[in-house]
Amino acid sequence: NAGVTQTPKFQVLKTGQSMTLQCAQDMNHNSMYWYRQDPGMGLRLIYYSASEGTTDKGEVPNGYNVSRLNKREFSLRLESAAPSQTSVYFCASSEALMLTLLGSAQPQHFGDGTRLSIL
Amino acid sequence: KQEVTQIPAALSVPEGENLVLNCSFTDSAIYNLQWFRQDPGKGLTSLLLIQSSQREQTSGRLNASLDKSSGRSTLYIAASQPGDSATYLCAVFNTQGGSEKLVFGKGTKLTVNP
Numbered sequence: 001n002a003g004v005t006q007t008p009k010f011q012v013l014k015t016g017q018s019m020t021l022q023c024a025q026d027m028n029h030n031s032m033y034w035y036r037q038d039p040g041m042g043l044r045l046i047y048y049s050a051s052e053g054t055t056d057k058g059e060v061p062n063g064y065n066v067s068r069l070n071k072r073e074f075s076l077r078l079e080s081a082a083p084s085q086t087s088v089y090f091c092a093s094s095e096a097l098m099l100t101l102l103g104s105a106q107p108q109h110f111g112d113g114t115r116l117s118i119l
Numbered sequence: 120k121q122e123v124t125q126i127p128a129a130l131s132v133p134e135g136e137n138l139v140l141n142c143s144f145t146d147s148a149i150y151n152l153q154w155f156r157q158d159p160g161k162g163l164t165s166l167l168l169i170q171s172s173q174r175e176q177t178s179g180r181l182n183a184s185l186d187k188s189s190g191r192s193t194l195y196i197a198a199s200q201p202g203d204s205a206t207y208l209c210a211v212f213n214t215q216g217g218s219e220k221l222v223f224g225k226g227t228k229l230t231v232n233p
Contacts, residue, residue, distance in 0.1 A: 004162075033220075042123075043163075043208070043223040050219075058220055090162055097219060100150055100212060107153060108221060110162035 002026050004111035006091050012117045013081045021076040021114050023091030031097040032074035033108065034058075034066060036087040043090065049074055050097040081118045089114045121146045125209055125224035132199055133232050140194040140227045142209030147187050153221065154183050154194050155208040163208060167194070199231045 007022045025032065033048040035058075045058030049068040063085060065077045074093075078085055092108040100106040122145045132138050142152070151170050155163040167176045167183040169192070175184040182195040196203060206228045210221040 040225065042225045043210075043221075045220045048220065092163075100219070106151075107165040107168045109165065110155075112162040113160075 004091055004093055004109055006089075006111035006114050008114060009112065010115045012119065013078075014119055015082060017081050017118075019078045019081060019116070021078075021089055021091075021116070022073070023075065023111060024073045025091075025093040025109070026072065027093060027095075027109065028071070029093035029095050029109075030071070031094045031106075032068065033092040033094075034064075034074070034076045035090045035092065036060065036085075037090060037113070038087050046076065046089075048097070083118050085116065086118045087116060089116060121149075121211060121213055121222045123209060123211055123222050123224035125207075125227050127227060128225070129228040129230075131230040131232065134199060134201060136199050136231075137195070137197050138199055138229075140196070140207050140209075140229070142192040142194070142224055144190045144192075144211045144222075146213060147190050148213055149187065150212040150219075152183075152185050152192050153210050153212070154181075154192075155210065157206045157208060157226070159205075166207075196229075199229075201231045201233050203231050204229055 004025045030051045034046040035043045037043045047066040049055045052071045091111045094106045094108045124143045126141045153168045154166045169176045169185040180197040185192045206226040208226045210223045
């Protein structure tokens with residue numbers, strides 16, 4: 001069972017380059033999320049997609065764009081990479097955000113991360 | 120703004136010891152609280168999820184409790200093993216700034232020595 005798959009696992013970019021991080025899940029989940037994890041900051045939500053066709057900003061959306069390509073795939077794009085975007089990026093999914101809001105247990109499942117360095 | 124604090128930041132114990140990891144949060148208006156495990160260079164693995172209406176959840180040697188009114192949760196690990204060595208993250212799900220999201224603590228790094 002693959003779960004949540006992220007590609008690439010590692011990437012080095014130069015300042016100003018663009019890059020798309022890919023995420024796919026095979027659990028038929030409706031909701032997907034992008035986080036970044038930085039030392040001393042914990043995980044912070046960048047963007048999320050409650051359902052296919054919708055996307056919303058999280059806590060730290062500046063400098064990023066997302067696309068919910070279909071139910072399985074949710075990509076994160078850096079249009080002009082900056083050194084401050086050096087981080088580990090995690091994609092996650094859950095069955096349905098709306099069910100969480102209605103009181104149903106909806107754990108989030110995470111990929112193994114993309115380690116991105118921007119020089 | 121919701122803030123999640125985990126104490127201690129690091130913990131080292133001998134194998135076989137029972138231990139408690141602590142998590143506190145500032146806004147009690149949460150939907151649920153989730154405990155995760157993160158191994159070095161890996162993603163997060165969900166361990167336990169406690170709904171806001173629940174007091175505790177158990178899975179094997181793990182027991183998580185939730186006291187929403189006081190803004191606290193504990194993760195109890197019984198009979199610790201070297202394989203339990205990892206960083207443990209606590210996260211609460213609530214509405215903040217118009218978005219529904221998980222807010223994470225910075226984690227407790229656990230080392231279980233053989």
